[in-house]
Amino acid sequence: MHAYRSHTCAQLRASDVGQTVRLSGWIHRKRDHGGLLFIDLRDHYGLTQCVLEPSNPHFAKLEKLRVESVVTITGEVVKRDADVINPNLPTGEVELRVAELAVQSEAEELPMPVFGEPDWSEEVRLKYRFLDLRRETLHANIMSRVAIIRAMRDKMAAAGFFEFATPILTASSPEGARDFLVPSRIHPGQFYALPQAPQQYKQLLMVSGFDRYFQIAPCFRDEDPRADRLPGEFYQLDVEMSFVEEEDVFTTMEPVIREVFAEFAEGKAVTDVFPRIPYDEAMAKYGTDKPDLRNPIEMQAVTDHFAGSGFKVFAGMIEKNPKVEIWAIPAPTGGSRAFCDRMNAWAQKEGQPGLGYIFFREGEGAGPVAKNIGEERTAAIRDQLGLGDGDAVFFVAGVPSDFAAFAGKARDRVGNELDLVKQDQFALAWIVDFPMYEWDEEEKKIDFSHNPFSMPKGGLKALEAAEAEGNAALLALKAQQYDLVCNGFEIASGSIRNHVPETMIKAFGITGLGPDVVKERFGALYRAFQYGAPPHGGMAAGVDRIVMLLVGAKNLREVSLFPMNQQAADLLMNAPAPADARQLRDLSLRCVVVDEKKTD
Structure with a gap:
């Protein structure tokens, strides 16, 4: 038999019952159940459960070993009782009864856990990346x-x-x-x-x-x-x-x-024919040149509806600068004052003065913007955007090159907040x-x-x-x-x-x-x-x-x-790091650290 393993920790099945095999790997987890010690042994390929009784000569050694120690275990493959079969594990029908043990490498106390994958600080995860890489998801x-x-x-x-x-x-x-x-x-x-x-x-x-x-x-x-x-x-x-x-x-x-x-989508839909969207159109509809097309919201210019209107903030901007445009961000199902107020508060946190909005109920538009521009203009905006009762629309104003990025963020925010983004697809x-x-x-x-x-x-x-x-x-x-x-x-x-x-x-x-x-x-x-x-x-x-x-x-x-x-x-490798004097001399270099604040 090979010195380290006859099988990997993912290979054993019910057909192997009765065989004597050898596995090597890391102690992933230990459990003491009524005198029986269970060891989950892990290698690159998977897990196998190993078991031993207190009378086993290796019981005390395995009981003391820390998790992540590397061991080689030889023993007989036995079938698990029906009530303890693990259907979620490929090796879940069997376990290995420990006969021989060789400790290849003992682990110190871990700076971070491998089993269970709880959140851990990035500093520790990167410093001990070799441990982090043992975790199942990564x-x-x-x-x-x-x-x-x-x-x-x-x-x-x-x-x-x-x-x-x-x-x-x-x-x-x-x-x-x-x-x-x-x-x-x-x-x-x-x-x-x-x-x-x-x-x-x-x-x-x-x-x-x-x-x-x-x-x-x-x-x-x-x-x-x-x-x-x-x-x-x-x-x-x-x-x-x-x-x-x-x-x-x-x-x-x-x-x-x-x-x-498609090969790795795991059931998610993948765009069949990729659309070709001109850059200018992408910026006007989505506020970005990398739009998330899972979000059905498309922005539209509604400048004409505000020109000369009673909403003086927008009307005044349009009158002063011919480059000013007003963009509308439709919000299907977002027609409540509470949602509109949340979006307005979000915009202020983004450094904006706010988001103008109209929400529709009982065939009419509501909110300060609707009140100021009047029923006719409000209805025209509703009809242009294809909105109805229970929907809302938000507005951004200015020179498009200045506000497009924020408008795109607002579109994303609306789509996610209203659960409009189709999560089960890759939209290319x-x-x-x-x-x-x-x-x-x-x-x-x-x-x-x-x-x-x-x-x-x-x-x-x-x-x-x-x-x-x-x-x-x-x-x-x-x-x-x-x-x-x-x-x-x-x-x-x-x-x-x-x-x-x-x-x-x-x-x-x-x-x-x-x-x-x-x-x-x-x-x-x-x-x-x-x-x-x-x-x-x-x-x-x-x-x-x-x-x-x-x-x-x-x-x-x-x-x-x-x-x-x-x-x-x-x-992990402590880089970058200073070069020593000999290295610098070989390269004909001398290091002078410049304080950019002072040079400015």
Whole structure:
């Protein structure tokens, strides 16, 4: 018999009764029932109950061992009595009667429990992540992640893609975040950067003639903590294709993403045909470019109903500024003063003056807004939105770019508070036609709004025409960029790339980067485009977010093996940490910690 195990802790069944077997694992739980000692033995695969009597020579040793100690137990498989069979456990019909015991490793007193999974502080969970990973839910999440990534690889290969590995030590790139820099010992004073994404390499692969690329790629961004992204590093399903238009990317990748979701949805519905929603429409209807389409609420502009009305607050805003709009957020079934007051209080906590509202009862609108605009305008709003008795509507006012994000939050709040969000589905959609540029208020200049390597709609001619017309035309220019969203999360982003050197120079020039700077920063791409570059495009899907959605986790740290905390610190490995003097000397570096408050 093998020194450690003949079976795993999930294998034994009624058909094994009478066999002598050997199991190894962790003591998950101990129970003393009337003189009998029961041990739940756990390994990666599952649990097996072991039992021994006080007369057993190993009873005293097992009784004293702490939970999470590692042991090897040899014994006979016996059938459980009918009244103690555990139908929720694959091994629940049998138990192992202990004959031999070998202690492989004794556990100290635990800093956190493994059995039962009570809430525990993040600091302790991350510092003792090796214990945290033993807990059932997190362990299962990680194994789901493994299976989901395997499914991605299989489906990409089946779709005709080839997996390539791109470099980790590379050059700095403007992907929208700070780089992690790596000092070079051989080239004193110079630095590599960890890739924010394999963007340039995957484009160079297309120029090199490889046609269809994919990679489960690690990406590194030195960003401030964000709730929807792990600090430091994350993984994405990175994709690039040659000789494609947007529609080719959609029709190729949509089945891959849909099939991955369907395979792991556990009965939840998955969108069959992903809608394509223009960015401007998404912002107007949902207040966000990553809408949760499980929520049926769609906002509408109702500006005309308030212009010149008796509701002076809105009417005055409209009169003073032609850019002002009034948006309505329908609230089906929300037609009570109590609910409207709760929403108004919530808005004030969000830093807003409040939320105007109308609620409908007995064929009429009620509330201060309805009173001030009159029956006719109130009825027109009700009819436009398709509302009736028992419903309500909330209003936000101002320049849409200033209030859209808050309006989107209010829509989400209404949908969740009224239980309108369909929890049993994954609602996916493409968001298309993103703006090519945005206004950087801090720098007072035009900048890229998304991926700087994207092709503008209309190409070089569109860039030249917009530049000639001025900033308003540039800000209205659309790019061949698209996102894939699911249940309120952006899970993928991509574009058709700008593969024409002249267009590339012009696109960057509009943001203030001249030809010499572009050639220096993106020399590899620029040179490659001189020697025959195919039209190409692709996308990158966030592996961590997809796994989080599929397993129903609330936090990205619940689907990652060894994450950092929200201060970007690895509590397990104690990183970051100071480098010693010899390391710094080898790198020709000296550390000077700058107090940013003083330098400001």
